[in-house]
């Protein structure tokens with residue numbers, strides 16, 4: 001079993017008014033990495049797609065891929081292309097349920113947004129995931145980041 005220390009939340013950095021279906025994500029990542037870098041993708045309608053086996057290392061967070069699961073929601077940019085939390089209520093609900101179920105398998109994993117990792121300058125996923133999912137965090141914070 002791969003050791004999972006982190007559950008990392010991302011956005012696709014696409015405009016909320018421009019659909020970016022899972023097929024586009026897969027095609028885009030196939031070209032970049034040869035496989036889909038995220039383990040899960042959640043479209044604006046709240047549909048959850050598993051895009052990579054959890055036991056396989058992803059490609060979504062430099063230096064942190066080996067022991068993490070990557071989840072991406074469709075959006076993250078508003079109509080003008082500005083970084084914004086564009087999650088729909090359906091996406092928020094699906095994210096919550098997905099993370100809660102992952103925590104059953106990986107109870108010690110710490111949940112955070114891409115932008116909360118050291119050295120990351122972008123705002124992805126445009127909200128503070130570690131705070132939003134505070135009640136799902138392990139009792140002792142993962143010390144990997146310190």
Ligand SMILES: [Zn+2]
Nearest residue numbers: 010011114124
């Ligand atoms: Zn990201």
